[in-house]
Amino acid sequence: MTRMMVVWCPDWPVAAAGLIEGVSVHEPVAVLAANRVVACSPAAQVEGVRRGLRKREAQSRCPRLVVLEHDEARDARAFEPVVAAVEELAPGVEVVRPGACALAARGPSRYFGSEAAAAERIVEHIAQACVVEAQIGVADGVFAAGLAARTGRLVEPGGTPAFLDGIDIAALDRPELVDLLRRLGVGTLGGFAALPAADVLGRFGLDAALAHRLAAGRDERPLAARRPPPDLDVGQTFDEPLDRVDAAAFAARQLAERLHERLAGHGLACTRLGIAAVTEHGAELYRTWRHDGLLTAAGIADRVRWQLDGWLARSRAACRSGYQPALVSRAACRSGYQPALVSRAACRSGYQPALVSERRPGAIVRLRLYPDGVVEYAGFQLRLWGDAGEERDRAHRALTRVQGMLGPDAVVTAALVGGRDPGDRIRLVPWGDERPEPAREPWPGQLPEPAPASVPREPLPVDVFDETGAPLGVTARLAVTGTPAGLVFAGPPGRRAAAVVEQITGWAGPWPVDERWWAPDEVSRRVRFQVCLADGRALLLTLESGLWSATGVYD
């Protein structure tokens, strides 16, 4: 059993908000997700605000509470400098979630003398480098060390099962399983660990069996680890270096799908994810994320996105402030413990560096994902986009390939939303994004079916004349100033004289629409007509601010 050290920053969402948004964490601050408090500052806790309270309840207990929305990307972005700071003292840091990271305790404890000395040094370094409060716990295994970090305890070797015995079962962080176990009468980790392992696997499933091993204090090596086939990692090289968060998110999603498919093809699921990136300056960045359950496709995509967000934010911040962050190369991690490249802050405090890097990480040109801690899992895997059908998968692959060629906005799908004109009733969403719900409310003024088969992107300008040749108009009382008799498609101004006058054989209207009168820059007052031309064509015409245009062709 390896001794693991977990660095835990209490109330990390609040600290992240303080670092990024600039909110003062000495004031009462609460971070809410889905209208419930997930984290609050010590000042708020003094006033009685607790996790799980509703927003109203929290505000009634503390009227001057500052309330913020939970943003996981912000947490991950803010945590990246903390992880970098820990990496300056010890390589091989794995991120458990934003706010907690794990590392092997053996290296730092040998280097600094003892585990307690190493813990103190790391906490001090984090406080100096990032102005963030952290606590460290040491135990056998990451799960137990994480729980030990809540109280800053160093559990002696071999004492982990005894330490875990009395802890409440809610520490497993699996709400349905915890609820079920509570109802069955199992209230502590010790009680759960006392159940036979085979029965837990049979009754509750693979995820619960993993949790059972964690609760018993046994090691995290997954249940049925087999040697993975060598080519499980996936990677991509980008022609355009990624320096924007949305491009990074799109790339993350694609790679996550590919990795998940490849693992599923072998009947595997992973519990640890290694993310490696190469920047345009040649710097190599690496981070490991671990999860104490199985990583779904959505989980992989989220972690890759957060990590890229963190790296890009660090690069931007470094460019702005001139701070040179430390870089750790994978070779250094693999070859054992060595003091790695360090930052200027560490130089100032007297620590002798081996190498000081002059470079800043720039935009990312290559990204690679390494799955680790694989488990044989041939069960039904939750896909990123809901239910899978074979045709849907094939279509999805082809469409994402085209998106890769032309960009994510080039492939769209249409959704019917509410509106009055045929152009307004359709919203185009890029492929892969969530489709909006179809509108069910009635829209007075909506044109009845059949709809025009051709809706030009830009309305075609036309001129409409009555039987005397004068331009046609509509009075404020919605009366037509004459009978529509002729129509000309207005081309470029020089060709107007040669344009053909089409005869109007039938017409209906005016049908008025007065939209968004409350917003002065979005107001739209127009009337619509349907006209039928002599050769049988039919058009939908719109008159707005004295200008006629064809907004639909009944092709």
Add this chain to the structure above:
Amino acid sequence: MAQILTLKRRTVSTGGLSELVRSHGLTGLVRPASAHVLRSDGVGERILPVLPELRGLFPAGGLRRGSTVAVALRGPGPFGATSVLLALLAAASAAGSWCAVVGMPSLGLVAAAELGIALERLALVPDPGPEWPSVVAALLDGIDVVVAAPPGPVPATLASRLAARARQRGSVLVGYGQWTGADLVLETAGGGWSGLDQGRGRLSRRALVVSRHGRGAAARPREATVWIPRDPATPPVESAPLLEATA
């Protein structure tokens, strides 16, 4: 005397299972075994369905997978090509096939939805740019029906290359515009709108006349009429009878 327990057999009303399947939107997911066998009118898995009115125009009774169909912009009638295209896709999309349209930014999607095309299975690439042949080729790999609307005339070599790829992948390639070498060419042959009077009424319906000519069995010209909007009593696809629970 031994008591004989008789199990009362509950009769399930005929159509109960089909109602259940239909109400949960599972139609099409659970396919009856007979779908894998060619039915008497020749419609099976290798052939995508078309509207009943248009069936007579296709030698195979539907869109054969791997074939190329062209929709000409101008035919004996001066307009209506877009409606012909939508009518062509309507039945296949409603029956569950995926469709993609490349290079038509002004396609009327509300009209598509009214004809029965499922918008959640319709992908659009409005501006493919100069690389449109590679976009069409990539889509032919995974999408059942791909409509390509090139900005200008298509050289014959390119058209035959795309047609070969469609044949290889088992997708249907629909060329909209000037397309050479298609197995079947559909044209509009007229059909005006009715319902508008001088200042009264509204466009209510039209009789879209579609004519075809082509190669091989489709060489003889034929015509068919599709009423738009379609008669609501006739569905775009004749649904196969679901497994009926009998008592």
